[in-house]
Amino acid sequence: MIEADQLTQRPVRREPRANPFERGAELGTAVGDLTAFMMTYKFGLDEVLTKIGILREEFTFTHDFNPIEHVKSRLKSPGSIAEKVLRKGYGPEPASIREHLLDIAGVRITCSFISDVYSVADMLTRQPDVKVLRTRDYIRHPKPNGYQSLHLILEIPVFLSDRVELVPVEVQIRTAAMDFWAGLEHKIHYKYRGDIPAGLVEELHEAATVAGNLDKKMERLRGELGQH
Ligand code: GTP
Ligand code: MG
Numbered sequence: 001m002i003e004a005d006q007l008t009q010r011p012v013r014r015e016p017r018a019n020p021f022e023r024g025a026e027l028g029t030a031v032g033d034l035t036a037f038m039m040t041y042k043f044g045l046d047e048v049l050t051k052i053g054i055l056r057e058e059f060t061f062t063h064d065f066n067p068i069e070h071v072k073s074r075l076k077s078p079g080s081i082a083e084k085v086l087r088k089g090y091g092p093e094p095a096s097i098r099e100h101l102l103d104i105a106g107v108r109i110t111c112s113f114i115s116d117v118y119s120v121a122d123m124l125t126r127q128p129d130v131k132v133l134r135t136r137d138y139i140r141h142p143k144p145n146g147y148q149s150l151h152l153i154l155e156i157p158v159f160l161s162d163r164v165e166l167v168p169v170e171v172q173i174r175t176a177a178m179d180f181w182a183g184l185e186h187k188i189h190y191k192y193r194g195d196i197p198a199g200l201v202e203e204l205h206e207a208a209t210v211a212g213n214l215d216k217k218m219e220r221l222r223g224e225l226g227q228h
Contacts, residue, residue, distance in 0.1 A: 034078060037094055038104075043158040044167025045073055045105040048124075052109065055123055067116035069176060073107045102133065102153045103170040110179045113222055114139065114215050117150050117173045124154065124171065131155040133168060139178075145201065146208025147182060149174040177211040 052071055059066040076084075081101060085092055090100045097104075111117050117139065125132050134153040142148045152171045157164050174182070185204055188196060196204070 033094070037097075038075065038078070040158055040160075040165045040167050041075055041105040041169075043160075043165075044156045044169050045075060045107065047156045047158060047167075048105075048107055048154065048169045048171065049073055051124060051127065051130075052107070055120070067111050067113075067120050068109055069112055070110040071107065073105075076101070076104045076106070102168040105167065105169040106172070107169060108172045108174075108179075110174060110176050112176060113219050114175055115219060115222075117175060121150055121152060121171075121173055125152065129157055131166075139174070142208065142212070145185065146205040146212075147185065148178045148208065148212060149182065175211075175215050177215050181208050181211045 049071070052068065056066060056068045056071075059068070081097060081104060082092075084090075084101060085097060088100065090096050109120060111120060124130060131154070132152060133155050134151075136151040139148050139150055150173045152173070154169050154171055155166050156169055158167050181204075184207075188200060188204065192200075
């Protein structure tokens, strides 16, 4: 048992006193660096969103249908960037993060029909200032859990005052049915921390097949409208 006088006699540990001005300056530099780092991704995202916005408006003005139903975007938070860097074992320096994390800027586009997914992807990737760094077609090749979506990593030039930065932006394009499925699967995955019970895994897979069949049927029915 600790006696009261022992407590009072304990030497008090003091942190070395940091000069608050130096600490403030260091922190200011770190925050400034982070802001500059994130800013280029925000601009890359803005560029892609402008391209998508133009396509959407053009379709509204000149066609009687629009392949783009919904657009959502996000910048990965510094906390999530740090978490992914640690999880994947990448170096923590900005150059390493830039090289390895290609989804700091992300856009998700939902379309009504599968063929629209591919035509939106074509409309974006054939633009001369867009370079495709990576394509993963989980529609033609669904993931084992049933996940379907078309993933593109696009590289977009961002023109700054003194330089051009080439910024990667992840674009996920999928149908509303695929999006509905992915949203629920994500929540279930989160709830069970990735360890989903076998029965649920099977049910999710079945649901993905049902969603895929609905998409195929809707595509066939759409043929009746001649909207291709
Ligand atoms: P991340 O490290 O998670 O970014 O994956 P990755 O770099 O291997 O790329 P991938 O193309 O597999 O996945 C990128 C993103 O797609 C994920 O961050 C999710 O947003 C989405 N995604 C991929 N697989 C699944 C899945 O099984 N379920 C759901 N709901 N979303 C998925
Ligand atoms: Mg990701």
